[in-house]
Amino acid sequence: MSRTNVNDLLAFLAVARERSFTRAAAKLGLSQSALSHTIRGLEARLGLRLLTRTTRSVAPTNAGERLLRTIGPRFDEIEAELAALSELRDKPGGNIRLTTGEHAAHAILWPALVRLLPDYPDINVELVIDNGLTDIVAERYDAGVRLGESLNKDMIAVRIGPDIRMVVVGSPGYLDSRSRPETPQDLATHDCMNLRLPTYGGFYAWEFGKGGHELKVRVEGRLAFNTLTPILNAALAGFGLAYLPEDMVAPHIANGHLVLVLDDWCLPFPGYHLYYPSRRQPTPAFAILVEALRYRR
Numbered sequence: 001m002s003r004t005n006v007n008d009l010l011a012f013l014a015v016a017r018e019r020s021f022t023r024a025a026a027k028l029g030l031s032q033s034a035l036s037h038t039i040r041g042l043e044a045r046l047g048l049r050l051l052t053r054t055t056r057s058v059a060p061t062n063a064g065e066r067l068l069r070t071i072g073p074r075f076d077e078i079e080a081e082l083a084a085l086s087e088l089r090d091k092p093g094g095n096i097r098l099t100t101g102e103h104a105a106h107a108i109l110w111p112a113l114v115r116l117l118p119d120y121p122d123i124n125v126e127l128v129i130d131n132g133l134t135d136i137v138a139e140r141y142d143a144g145v146r147l148g149e150s151l152n153k154d155m156i157a158v159r160i161g162p163d164i165r166m167v168v169v170g171s172p173g174y175l176d177s178r179s180r181p182e183t184p185q186d187l188a189t190h191d192c193m194n195l196r197l198p199t200y201g202g203f204y205a206w207e208f209g210k211g212g213h214e215l216k217v218r219v220e221g222r223l224a225f226n227t228l229t230p231i232l233n234a235a236l237a238g239f240g241l242a243y244l245p246e247d248m249v250a251p252h253i254a255n256g257h258l259v260l261v262l263d264d265w266c267l268p269f270p271g272y273h274l275y276y277p278s279r280r281q282p283t284p285a286f287a288i289l290v291e292a293l294r295y296r297r
Helices: 003-018 021-028 032-046 062-088 102-119 172-176 184-189 228-236 246-254 284-293
Strands: 051-053 058-060 094-100 123-129 143-147 155-159 164-170 206-210 213-217 242-245 259-261 272-277
Touching (some): 003 021, 003 032, 003 051, 058 062, 094 284, 102 246, 123 284, 164 206, 172 259, 184 206, 184 213, 242 246
Antiparallel strands (some): 051 058, 155 272, 164 259, 206 213
């Protein structure tokens, strides 16, 4: 097979996986018109339509799906073998793509990368912050970071952080104007900041437990966000109660800008884990990252 044909197949894989000529062109460093011309040429040589195009979407045809299933894993194997050759270098190198939530990125991953990367100048890391439950295989990530309680059973999971406790906080000014909640049910009389979860499309229910009794509370308020930092800022500004990781609000509790409520109802739960498919053969660079992140009590 000629080099041109190999490049055409790689172009097809990019479009089929991204489901977008725009994203695929950006990934390949091509113009959309050049990429479209390449795909049309490949389809003409094969005598088959590989992609169905509309003004809103791109999707593989039956023939395209078959080609994607058969050649996609083979190109992935070649990429993995080339990456594995980095073990023969003095210092491993390569690209690592991770998907993670906002809190884990700031609290766990970034501190570890600050320590690791200066010693390994040829390791490149891409962090994609996404609070949804991403399919790391379909989206071609090397690994993901999620809480221990939300991991799929077919994944290898490496603990990278301590247990986490979510707590309820509000500013002194806000709480001076309201009676402080004594039970989770009292939140019904308060303005609470909601967090929207992209995976399920709804708001995150606040979770509590005490004396073996667990409950989830759907709160209401004037403000809702899809990341944690704006929720913290809104709580500091006195707009209501927030439900946030304890380590994120601890400095503000210490300096008196926030007050902890319902403390005895907020229980710890399993912390962050790095997870990746069990069939994945770790590259030397990825193995180094795993060890740098591994949680040691």
